[in-house]
């Protein structure tokens with residue numbers, strides 16, 4: 467097979483990758499520094515002088531990182547010993563080996579965008595863990611929580627919709643059930659608009675009732691494989707024997723509003739018996755500002771459970787029960803916060819690959835997962851999704867993603883060119899979305 471194309475990179479002046487490294491990432495670092503500053507008195511109350519010293523140290527490490535980036539310094543190895551440090555440093559050496567002698571070392575604007583962007587978040591984490599006793603501080607926690615609170619109205623509308631639906635779910639005919647499934651899939655798709663990394667950590671919440679807008683948003687779904695998902699799950703429901711498992715895995719993206727939409731979908735999957743188990747995968751460290759950690763996952767369920775709104779609190783009670791009964795399972799793995807493309811997973815994290823192979827369907831939420839599925843490369847728009855996956859097929863899978871990076875595969879001939887002509891920024895604003903499936907039909 468021909469070599470895959472080159473990686474997206476900040477070398478391409480004016481590209482979205484370039485602008486992200488030049489503008490968006492330094493803004494995110496500045497915000498992280500500001501957040502630490504604002505928590506100074508909290509650190510003092512909790513840890514006394516030691517807390518103040520730690521805050522200073524973390525800030526100076528982050529300022530140094532921002533300077534390295536803005537002056538395009540070489541990318542340096544991680545120093546603090548952590549579960550993934552060796553793998554990261556090996557990957558760095560690998561990147562080093564790809565740079566020819568005359569070009570010197572991997573650098574921010576020169577190396578693959580996926581690598582340097584992941585590295586930046588890993589270095590933020592390093593700055594924090596090098597600063598005990600505040601080494602468990604999540605610099606993005608505040609903005610994730612704010613996103614949840616600012617989306618309250620929309621969240622209540624979703625909780626109410628779900629609870630109303632559950633009342634009659636047993637009586638729905640096939641067609642109605644399918645329609646509801648499609649609605650909740652689209653809600654989960656548009657929920658992905660609300661990440662905080664694209665907006666440089668600024669608020670990006672959902673303020674209107676998304677259910678009423680689904681028809682209006684439909685023309686913006688560029689690849690729509692929802693029918694495949696329905697066939698796969700409904701056929702399995704009809705043919706599976708009593709007591710057999712139907713497992714859907716969701717590789718999560720953002721906390722806050724998007725996570726609520728994923729929970730609503732996951733609840734529907736169980737309640738409709740389209741699945742008997744849902745497994746979730748989150749991040750082990752704070753990542754791309756808004757990504758879900760176990761802390762965010764539990765925090766959100768607690769918040770929903772204690773809501774004053776009766777439909778919403780019922781959702782929270784049910785979700786907690788699913789976890790207790792093992793029908794919802796949360797998994798951690800360091801692979802999700804490594805810089806590797808997913809086609810390397812079977813080599814780098816064979817245990818995770820084996821876990822994913824147990825699923826009957828895997829849903830990959832969000833843009834970063836799409837970049838990792840396709841290797842973040844300069845593919846032509848018409849290249850088949852399967853080819854871009856480059857051998858990554860643990861189980862039937864579907865990317866549910868709004869477009870926030872200059873990469874899209876599997877389009878019809880001329881479709882990409884037409885979009886470029888009518889809406890030049892179509893790849894990066896989150897206005898368009900895909901349900902892109904790979905697997906036997």
Ligand SMILES: O=P(O)(O)OC[C@H]1O[C@](O)(CO)[C@@H](O)[C@@H]1O
Pocket residue numbers: 486490583658661662663664719720754831832833834835837868870871
């Ligand atoms: O939360 P999502 O959908 O993965 O999006 C995060 C996105 O942030 C960006 O990195 C911008 O900084 C996107 O290009 C990236 O993929």
Ligand SMILES: [Mn+2]
Pocket residue numbers: 661663719720754756757832834
């Ligand atoms: Mn994200």
